[in-house]
Amino acid sequence: MKASPKRKTGVLLVNLGTPDGTDYWPMRRYLNEFLSDRRVIEWPRAIWQPILQGIVLSTRPKKSGAAYASIWNTERNESPLRTFTREQAEKLAVSLGEYDHVVVDWAMRYGNPSIEAVTKKLLAQGCERVVMFPLYPQYSATTTATVNDKFFEALMKLRHQPAIRIVPDYHNEPVYIDALATSIKRHLDKTGMDPEVVIASYHGIPQSYDRKGDPYQKQCLETTRLLRERLGWDEKKLISCFQSRFGPEEWLQPYTDKTVEKLAKEGVKSIAVFNPGFVADCLETLEEIAVEAAHIFKSAGGEHFTHIPCLNASDEGMAVIETMVRRELQGWV
Ligand SMILES: C=CC1=C(C)c2cc3[nH]c(cc4nc(cc5[nH]c(cc1n2)c(C)c5CCC(=O)O)C(CCC(=O)O)=C4C)c(C)c3C=C
Numbered sequence: 613m614k615a616s617p618k619r620k621t622g623v624l625l626v627n628l629g630t631p632d633g634t635d636y637w638p639m640r641r642y643l644n645e646f647l648s649d650r651r652v653i654e655w656p657r658a659i660w661q662p663i664l665q666g667i668v669l670s671t672r673p674k675k676s677g678a679a680y681a682s683i684w685n686t687e688r689n690e691s692p693l694r695t696f697t698r699e700q701a702e703k704l705a706v707s708l709g710e711y712d713h714v715v716v717d718w719a720m721r722y723g724n725p726s727i728e729a730v731t732k733k734l735l736a737q738g739c740e741r742v743v744m745f746p747l748y749p750q751y752s753a754t755t756t757a758t759v760n761d762k763f764f765e766a767l768m769k770l771r772h773q774p775a776i777r778i779v780p781d782y783h784n785e786p787v788y789i790d791a792l793a794t795s796i797k798r799h800l801d802k803t804g805m806d807p808e809v810v811i812a813s814y815h816g817i818p819q820s821y822d823r824k825g826d827p828y829q830k831q832c833l834e835t836t837r838l839l840r841e842r843l844g845w846d847e848k849k850l851i852s853c854f855q856s857r858f859g860p861e862e863w864l865q866p867y868t869d870k871t872v873e874k875l876a877k878e879g880v881k882s883i884a885v886f887n888p889g890f891v892a893d894c895l896e897t898l899e900e901i902a903v904e905a906a907h908i909f910k911s912a913g914g915e916h917f918t919h920i921p922c923l924n925a926s927d928e929g930m931a932v933i934e935t936m937v938r939r940e941l942q943g944w945v
C-alpha cells in the first residue's frame with residue numbers, strides 16, 4: 613500500500629504582545645487593546661470603559677512608553693519580548709528541521725504580528741494542522757485562555773478549518789524545572805554571588821480571580837516547590853512573590869517590591885530575583901525587576917542585587933519549548 617502524503621503542519625508560538633513603538637499613539641493602541649480584554653479586566657464594561665478611555669489612556673501611555681524606551685531594542689526598533697519570541701521561533705524551526713512539512717511561526721495576543729494574521733499565513737502555506745502554543749508556563753485565564761479565545765475567534769471566521777492541538781501549561785514539567793535550575797546556577801556561578809535569599813517573582817493577578825478558580829497561583833507555588841526540591845534549597849532561601857499589580861484591587865501576595873524592601877530593612881544584604889513565569893525577558897523583568905526592584909533593595913540598605921535572565925532562547929529554554937511541541941506533534945509528523 614502506498615503511504616499517504618505528509619500533511620503540512622503549522623506550529624504557532626504565541627506570547628503576550630507588545631507596542632509597535634514607545635510614543636503616545638502606539639502605546640495607547642496597545643494598552644487599549646490589552647486593557648479592553650475582558651479576560652484581563654473583569655469589571656463591567658459600563659464601569660471600566662469610561663475609566664480606561666478617560667483616565668488610564670490619557671496618562672499610562674506616556675509613563676509606560678518611557679519605561680519601554682529604557683529597554684527598547686533600538687537595533688531592530690522593537691521590544692525585547694518581540695526579539696526573543698522571534699528568536700525562539702527561528703531556533704525551533706531549525707530543531708524541527710528533520711520535518712520538511714512543518715512550518716514554525718510566532719504571533720502576539722495584543723499588537724503585531726496578530727494571531728489572526730499569522731494563522732492565515734500558515735493556512736496560505738497549506739497547513740492542514742496547527743499546533744498552537746500559548747507560551748505561558750503557568751495557566752491563567754488572563755493569559756492562556758485569552759490566547760486560546762483569540763485563536764478560536766480567528767478559526768470561527770473560516771469555512772475550512774485546520775485540525776488543531778493546543779500545548780498545555782508546563783509549570784511542573786521536569787524539563788522546565790531543570791531549565792530553571794540550570795539557568796539559576798549558571799548565572800550565580802558567572803556572577804560569583806551566593807545570595808542569602810532568591811526570589812521567584814511571578815506576574816500577579818487580582819485575588820478575586822484566584823477565588824473564582826484561576827489555577828495560576830497554585831501552579832506558581834508548585835513551580836517554586838519543585839525548584840526548591842531540585843536545587844536542595846529550603847523555604848527561607850527560595851521564596852515566591854508576585855509583581856506588577858495594577859489598579860486598586862488586592863492582588864496575589866506577597867508583593868515583590870514590598871518583600872525586597874522588607875528583606876533589606878531586616879538586614880539581608882544580597883538577593884537574586886528571577887522570573888519563572890516569563891518565557892522571555894520583557895518590560896516586567898528588565899525594567900520592573902532589574903532596575904526598579906534593584907533600586908528599592910539598595911535604597912533600603914541592601915548591597916548586592918542580581919537579576920537572573922529569563923530562559924529566552926537559551927539552549928535550556930529551547931529544550932523546554934521543543935519538548936512541549938514535539939509531544940503535541942506526535943502522530944502528525
Ligand atoms: C489588570 C491588568 C493585568 C493583568 C491581570 C496582567 C496579567 C499578566 N500579565 C502577564 C505578562 C506580561 N504583562 C506585561 C505587561 C503588562 N501587563 C499589564 C497588566 C496586566 N497584566 C499591563 C498594563 C502591561 C503593559 C505595561 C504597563 O503599562 O505596565 C508583559 C510585558 C510585555 C512587554 O512588551 O514587555 C508581560 C510579559 C502575565 C504572565 C499575567 C498573568 C499571569
Ligand SMILES: [Fe+2]
Binds near residue numbers: 815856
Ligand atoms: Fe501583565
Ligand SMILES: [Fe+2]
Binds near residue numbers: 895896
Ligand atoms: Fe510593570
